Amino acid sequence: xxxxxxxxxxxxxxxxxxxxxxxxxxxxxxxxxxxxxxxxxxxxxxxxxxxxxxxxxxxxxxxxxxxxxxxxxxxxxxxxxxxxxxxxxxxxxxxxxxxxxxxxxxxxxxxxxxxxxxxxxxxxxxxxxxxxxxxxxxxxxxxxxxxxxxxxxxxxxxxxxxxxxxxxxxxxxxxxxxxxxxxxxxxxxxxxxxxxxxxxxxxxxxxxxxxxxxxxxxxxxxxxxxxxxxxxxxxxxxxxxxxxxxxxxxxxxxxxxxxxxxxxxxxxxxxxxxxxxxxxxxxxxxxxxxxxxxxxxxxxxxxxxxxxxxxxxxxxxxxxxxxxxxxxxxxxxxxxxxxxxxxxxxxxxxxxxxxxxxxxxxxxxxxxxxxxxxxxxx
Amino acid sequence: xxxxxxxxxxxxxxxxxxxxxxxxxxxxxxxxxxxxxxxxxxxxxxxxxxxxxxxxxxxxxxxxxxxxxxxxxxxxxxxxxxxxxxxxxxxxxxxxxxxxxxxxxxxxxxxxxxxxxxxxxxxxxxxxxxxxxxxxxxxxxxxxxxxxxxxxxxxxxxxxxxxxxxxxxxxxxxxxxxxxxxxxxxxxxxxxxxxxxxxxxxxxxxxxxxxxxxxxxxxxxxxxxxxxxxxxxxxxxxxxxxxxxxxxxxxxxxxxxxxxxxxxxxxxxxxxxxxxxxxxxxxxxxxxxxxxxxxxxxxxxxxxxxxxxxxxxxxxxxxxxxxxxxxxxxxxxxxxxxxxxxxxxxxxxxxxxxxxxxxxxxxxxxxxxxxxxxxxxxxxxxxxxxxxxxxxxxxxxxxxxxxxxxxxxxxxxxxxxxxx
Numbered sequence: 001x002x003x004x005x006x007x008x009x010x011x012x013x014x015x016x017x018x019x020x021x022x023x024x025x026x027x028x029x030x031x032x033x034x035x036x037x038x039x040x041x042x043x044x045x046x047x048x049x050x051x052x053x054x055x056x057x058x059x060x061x062x063x064x065x066x067x068x069x070x071x072x073x074x075x076x077x078x079x080x081x082x083x084x085x086x087x088x089x090x091x092x093x094x095x096x097x098x099x100x101x102x103x104x105x106x107x108x109x110x111x112x113x114x115x116x117x118x119x120x121x122x123x124x125x126x127x128x129x130x131x132x133x134x135x136x137x138x139x140x141x142x143x144x145x146x147x148x149x150x151x152x153x154x155x156x157x158x159x160x161x162x163x164x165x166x167x168x169x170x171x172x173x174x175x176x177x178x179x180x181x182x183x184x185x186x187x188x189x190x191x192x193x194x195x196x197x198x199x200x201x202x203x204x205x206x207x208x209x210x211x212x213x214x215x216x217x218x219x220x221x222x223x224x225x226x227x228x229x230x231x232x233x234x235x236x237x238x239x240x241x242x243x244x245x246x247x248x249x250x251x252x253x254x255x256x257x258x259x260x261x262x263x264x265x266x267x268x269x270x271x272x273x274x275x276x277x278x279x280x281x282x283x284x285x286x287x288x289x290x291x292x293x294x295x296x297x298x299x300x301x302x303x304x305x306x307x308x309x310x311x312x313x314x315x316x317x318x319x320x321x322x323x324x325x326x327x328x329x330x331x332x333x334x335x336x337x338x339x340x341x342x343x344x345x346x347x348x349x350x351x352x353x354x355x356x357x358x359x360x361x362x363x364x365x366x367x368x369x370x371x372x373x374x375x376x377x378x
Numbered sequence: 379x380x381x382x383x384x385x386x387x388x389x390x391x392x393x394x395x396x397x398x399x400x401x402x403x404x405x406x407x408x409x410x411x412x413x414x415x416x417x418x419x420x421x422x423x424x425x426x427x428x429x430x431x432x433x434x435x436x437x438x439x440x441x442x443x444x445x446x447x448x449x450x451x452x453x454x455x456x457x458x459x460x461x462x463x464x465x466x467x468x469x470x471x472x473x474x475x476x477x478x479x480x481x482x483x484x485x486x487x488x489x490x491x492x493x494x495x496x497x498x499x500x501x502x503x504x505x506x507x508x509x510x511x512x513x514x515x516x517x518x519x520x521x522x523x524x525x526x527x528x529x530x531x532x533x534x535x536x537x538x539x540x541x542x543x544x545x546x547x548x549x550x551x552x553x554x555x556x557x558x559x560x561x562x563x564x565x566x567x568x569x570x571x572x573x574x575x576x577x578x579x580x581x582x583x584x585x586x587x588x589x590x591x592x593x594x595x596x597x598x599x600x601x602x603x604x605x606x607x608x609x610x611x612x613x614x615x616x617x618x619x620x621x622x623x624x625x626x627x628x629x630x631x632x633x634x635x636x637x638x639x640x641x642x643x644x645x646x647x648x649x650x651x652x653x654x655x656x657x658x659x660x661x662x663x664x665x666x667x668x669x670x671x672x673x674x675x676x677x678x679x680x681x682x683x684x685x686x687x688x689x690x691x692x693x694x695x696x697x698x699x700x701x702x703x704x705x706x707x708x709x710x711x712x713x714x715x716x717x718x719x720x721x722x723x724x725x726x727x728x729x730x731x732x733x734x735x736x737x738x739x740x741x742x743x744x745x746x747x748x749x750x751x752x753x754x755x756x757x758x759x760x761x762x763x764x765x766x767x768x769x770x771x772x773x774x775x776x777x778x779x780x781x782x783x784x785x786x787x788x789x790x791x792x793x794x795x796x797x798x
Contacts, residue, residue: 118470
């Protein structure tokens with residue numbers, strides 16, 4: 001219901017917007033080089049203090065310090081809780097950086113102490129002229145190349161998930177068990193893109209303990225439990241259909257979404273974080289113990305993202321590229337020892353020493369990979 | 379600068395208007411400066427200061443009673459537990475913000491996308507936190523839903539019918555209640571309005587009640603206020619300084635009932651309509667005899683000062699008790715109920731007039747306690763049976779709610795202990 005008063009307010013707001021554009025572009029004369037200016041975020045169990053509520057468009061680095069007693073997470077959400085950037089698992093006392101590319105708009109800078117609930121949200125107004133990183137032809141090609149990768153993987157993901165779902169619906173437990181780690185391979189390679197759509201990822205990939213009270217546990221791991229523990233999938237038809245529907249939706253979204261080169265870099269890092277927190281511990285596939293399939297897929301997905309950025313990295317940080325090559329090779333070699341036929345040994349077949357070696361290899365790779373985002377944002 | 383306080387935004391608003399009058403530049407410069415200090419009052423008196431949201435117990439119970447109330451009872455309309463839990467999380471985040479004087483949503487009444495409806499309704503812009511507390515409780519009917527029956531505490535059993543009850547179902551009960559108390563009525567109303575807005579489609583407002591002029595003191599630092607009958611009310615109330623008594627009479631302890639209520643408390647609400655006009659025609663001596671207290675200072679009829687202990691055994695020259703057998707102070711006295719005490723936190727209300735020229739007014743009685751069936755119920759049974767005050771009052775609504783313990787931090791949410 002628009003009244004003349006509303007119209008007047010709208011004009012006023014517009015005046016404000018003009019003022020902002022003018023003042024922020026003069027304030028940040030360093031232009032798009034926002035990555036150099038770090039925005040401090042002081043998180044506690046009850047507070048989330050972000051150093052600024054106004055940002056110039058482009059890439060920014062948030063430095064998140066957890067002064068609380070609970071593990072926390074930091075997100076920048078666009079409308080509808082679309083994840084623009086995230087850092088998970090910030091343990092008390094730790095400081096972690098997050099690089100994110102933000103076009104003009106309204107965002108919410110959010111801390112989630114205890115990694116639950118709606119979090120403590122702060123407004124973030126991003127304004128000014130935005131020169132997307134993809135204006136750079138090299139970076140644009142990097143994103144285009146990675147999107148081709150996502151497309152190729154997601155095409156097979158649809159096929160393999162369908163085969164898996166069909167086997168579950170047919171009650172063919174042996175076939176479903178065989179297809180389970182295969183379908184997941186394609187999922188795990190591109191999971192960072194899926195995580196952008198926050199609400200769908202859990203529906204597909206939540207572990208039993210990830211599910212909030214009152215929510216139904218669905219997706220791969222629910223069916224995994226029925227296949228390996230209950231050894232009965234006779235009632236899982238609707239779950240299989242839902243999995244297929246959710247995967248189809250997320251694939252459509254993933255292929256339609258615009259990606260920033262910074263997201264590629266962060267995705268490469270997040271995939272290794274996944275390995276470190278979920279696969280090495282055997283928590284991901286706790287019933288089937290097929291964690292090494294996921295491990296391998298995460299590693300490949302990470303490599304694909306770095307590979308897409310390679311021309312840029314070679315030009316801007318040739319030493320980093322050498323390190324990455326060496327560490328990727330070392331990680332692949334460490335994992336390669338556990339090949340078994342077409343697939344991998346089960347997590348339960350690995351000794352503590354085996355796991356230790358894998359963990360060290362992933363840590364050695366994660367460290368240089370965490371530097372990629374800042375190079376890309378430069 | 380995290381979260382923009384309403385006060386700062388108010389400063390911005392003024393700056394924005396001024397700037398628009400000029401050229402329009404600098405409207406947002408005002409905001410990024412964190413508000414124009416010229417328009418920010420430096421008055422941080424206790425009436426405007428925020429009350430901490432996190433703690434072992436919910437705020438709004440032993441918090442020194444604020445002057446204003448907006449109470450709402452809601453029914454859950456969604457059949458999906460996940461949607462209710464989601465709403466409770468959204469409510470908690472909004473409550474954490476509003477009690478600290480911030481807008482209900484991240485962007486606030488004027489800071490968001492001009493094409494979208496604001497995430498705060500705006501009527502509290504420029505107002506301080508005003509001591510706002512938001513306190514949640516769960517009613518018995520909630521436990522008939524979502525397979526919660528085995529989590530329902532026995533202390534949350536429905537209240538029995540009392541003689542003389544004239545309860546109106548539409549303004550009684552409720553699956554969930556939220557008590558908003560503040561020193562500024564606009565702040566209390568704003569809080570309930572914004573929480574109700576977040577709830578559309580998941581919960582529906584069953585009834586709500588505005589109250590003013592706290593009728594109880596919950597701290598020794600507060601003077602005892604008066605109810606609409608003109609008497610001091612709540613002289614013998616439990617007070618926040620009585621730590622030992624609070625432990626005994628107010629907070630649910632481990633072993634009392636289900637563990638999710640440990641550190642919580644139970645709320646009984648009664649809307650008590652007063653027949654104001656007939657009361658006003660009663661002689662002073664009758665009014666004082668009914669209460670058993672002096673109207674001026676509030677002393678028991680056997681004493682001289684407000685806080686003198688009533689001498690229930692004392693008889694007058696006529697051989698009758700000075701404090702009559704059917705007087706309010708005697709019938710409600712702890713000595714008649716095995717020492718049972720309650721923490722009263724009620725408010726006066728006036729809902730206009732009733733169409734016959736009479737004030738539609740009375741007391742919105744609220745009392746917190748460890749177990750209503752051992753505390754409120756026996757007291758009310760005695761009052762309902764004999765209290766000479768009954769001639770002048772009528773109980774028209776009733777509610778009982780389990781108020782869970784407080785929230786530890788921002789990862790916690792209202793009802794977490796119940797639904798977890």
